[in-house]
Structures are given as C-alpha cells and as structure tokens.
Amino acid sequence: MPKQTVIPFGPQHPVLPEPIHLDLVMEDETVVDVLPSIGYVHRGLERLVERREFPDYVYIAERICGICSFIHGVAYAQGVEAVMDIQVPERAAYLRTIWSEYSRLHSHLLWLGLFADSIGFESLFMTSWKIRERILDVLEETTGGRVIQGSCKVGGVRRDISAETLDRMAKDLEAMKKEFKDIKEVFLKDDAVKHRLKGVGKLSKKDAYELGAVGPTARGSGVAIDLRKTGYAAYGNLQFDPCVETAGDCYSRCAVRLNELFTSVDLVKQAVKKIPEGPIETKVVGNPSGEYFSRVEQPRGELIHYVKGNGTKYLARSRVRTPTFTNIPPLVKMLTGCQLADVPVIVLTIDPCIGCCER
C-alpha cells in the first residue's frame, strides 16, 4: 500500500475568501480521501429570531450572506407570508423577481471573476468584475444598497421602480449580453481554460442527486433541479428552461453559470414587460402561527428557510439550509481521485459561500 500523507487545505488559502478547511489524504499527488471542516465563524443568527420581532428579522436574514442577501430576504418573507396566508401584491412579486435575477447576475459574475483568478487568468477576472459593477450600480440605484439591499419585507417590498427605469434596465441588460457572450467565448473556448477544467472534478448525475447537490453543481451534472420552476414570486408567469450540462466536470459547472447569465437577462426582460401597476405591499396584521419550508433558487442553488411561528411576535424557530451546506458532501465526492493541483479549482466550482453556511 502506498504511503499516505494528510495535507491541510485552508482555512486560509489564496482561493478561499472565507474559511473552510479540508484534510486531504494523499497518495503521491492523488487525493484519496477528504474530510471537510466548517464552523470557524458560526454566528448563531438562527437563534436571533427569538430576540427580533418577525417583521424585523428580515434584516437579519439578509445579512446571512453578502452576495445573495436579497434572496435570503425573499425566502424568509415568503415563509412568514405562507404561514400567515398573506397574498403579496403582484407588482411586489415581480419586483422581487427582478431583484432576485440581478442578485444572480451579480453573484455569477463575481464567481466567474474569482474563478478566472483561481486559474491565473487576471484579465478575465477584471473583465468579469467590470461588468458586475454595472449590475451593482443598478441594485444601488433601485434599492439603495449595493450588497445589502434591504428592500424586501414581510408583505411585499419597500421600494418601487419607475417604468422609465425598468425600461432602461431592460435595454442595458440587452446591451450587456454582448459582453456576456465575449467572456463566455473565452471561458468555454480558450485552450488554457479548457485544459484546467475539462474532465476535472467529475460528479455523476446519480451522485449529484443522491448526495443532495443543488444549483449549478447539480445542473452541471445533468440534474435539472431549479426551484424557480415551482413558480414562487412571479416566476410562474415567466418562461424559462433550467440551464443543464451533462459532463459533470468543472467545465460544465462553469458553463451552467455562464448560460444562466442569459437566462437572467431574459427573465428580467419578461418581467419588465409583464409587471402590472399597483401597490407594492400588503398590511401585515397579527402574528404567525404555523410552519412552512420556504424554498427559493439562490445563485448557488436551492435555499430553504424553515419558519415556525407560535402566535407571538417572535418566531419559535428559523432554520436556514443554504446551498453551500448541502453541496459539501458532493464536493467530497468530486475531490476524491483528483490531483492536488486541481483542488482549489474544484472547490471553487461549487461556489462555496461559507458566510451562508455559518448562519
């Protein structure tokens, strides 16, 4: 039996913006086993639900993550609304959809930049983030916040977007598609990039499903799970197909995210066309009593906010299952059998958000 060595990877590593640790069991340059560790920055945010009134907890929910903060707010608000049988005005549902897709664009472009950086492609990193800046500008203009938007609330949304601004947003996104095509061309056709990604970190369709993979990690392996198809917010009125690739390698997961940029643009354009006039919030009366698993599609995959109310203004329980948390077991599978030099790239392809894990 070859000699085995354990190499610690993380919690501080150049490709990791947040702390995750992997014990890599090596035989020469090959990883034969992996033990992942998280929990370095656990914040106990779920228990804060006992100290914040349920309408105010949406601010905490948004702060679980600094990238998909708006979608956390939507998931939490939807959970409480389901428990209280609150029907959100249609315009608010459309606005939630539009901001959710902007969050997805922002998150995917952020990831593409980080990913390009991890394979040493600095100009591609800068190009991706240059495009992302314009998405953030729109989020700031329409919500007041670049990272934490604060525009979602139980019963609707806090801000409206004028018809002129919505038209401009749709036109800008259409113009941005050319830039998306340009970076997609490099990511998917450049020989150096392909060499680093093709056939690396493979996850079969069966493993992806059985190990609980979600989001681009699952869709890159041919599992067409996309919670937007359940029709929450205004997604039920919009047409789209989940982006699916079948190779199950790093290249596929990257391709899924690139293709989803175009899906998000189309969804925003459809939403802008269909958004009705009307109020943006409903008055919330009473306290929640009951439970609900609110499920939405974050940029990294299925996000679940479980809320349980006990008839008081403080919820009995808030439980958040983030996509990164459930993508850790599939990551173990992807890493087993890979080369040591590929570990950083493979880890990045699940788009790990440790802030989300450590809620």
Added chain:
Amino acid sequence: MKEQQPVKNIELGELLKGVEKYGKDGYRLAIVTCLKTQEGYELTYSFDKDYKLQSLRTTIKEGTEVPSISGIYWNAFIYENEIHDLFGISIKGINIDYKGNLYKTSIKYPFTAGSLKEVEPCQSKQ
C-alpha cells in the same frame, strides 16, 4: 404560491424504516430540522422529489440517542453533526462523526434552551 408540505409524525423506532422508504422511492434529502420543545426535541427529516416536499417528524426526550440515517443518505452526516453540535443530541452511527467539532462555538450546544443569557429583546415595541 404556497406548496403543500405534508408532515408525518412517527415514533423514533420507525425512523430508519420511514427514511429507507423515501430513499427507495427516489427522494433526495432536502433538510433535517431540529426544534427545542418543552418536553425535549422535535426532529424533522424532509425529502424532495419533483419539487414536492414531504417530511417525517419524531419527538424525543432530553438525553435520547437517535440512530443516524447516514447509512441510507450518505450526505446526512453534515446535518447530523450540525444537530449534535448545536442541540447536543447524541446521534449514533454517523458515517463521518466530527465528535462535536463541526462547529467551533464558544458556548457548548448553543441552541439548547437556557444556554444564552436571557435578556429583554432590544427592539421591543411595547
């Protein structure tokens, strides 16, 4: 759009059999949730197939040992270690057992009642 999310209450002894059925029927494990109740804890195992979420729920008393479902759903280890570290519930037979080291928290079992200092909510609007 509100989903129908049936929850079936079962005895702890029926847990593995119930979970096994979901595994055989092709459901994926979506979430495991723990809730502190007055008598003990409520464990809810939720499974998804074709965007339909179904749950099994069992109630246990303080100090009860729970069998691991990681023999049926390999990925359950991450949920079970989390429940152990936050609620102090002993789970027997986890395939990857961190033995209390998944989360490095300053308070042991921080989600059990009474482990945090009881103070008035700072944003009370009375």
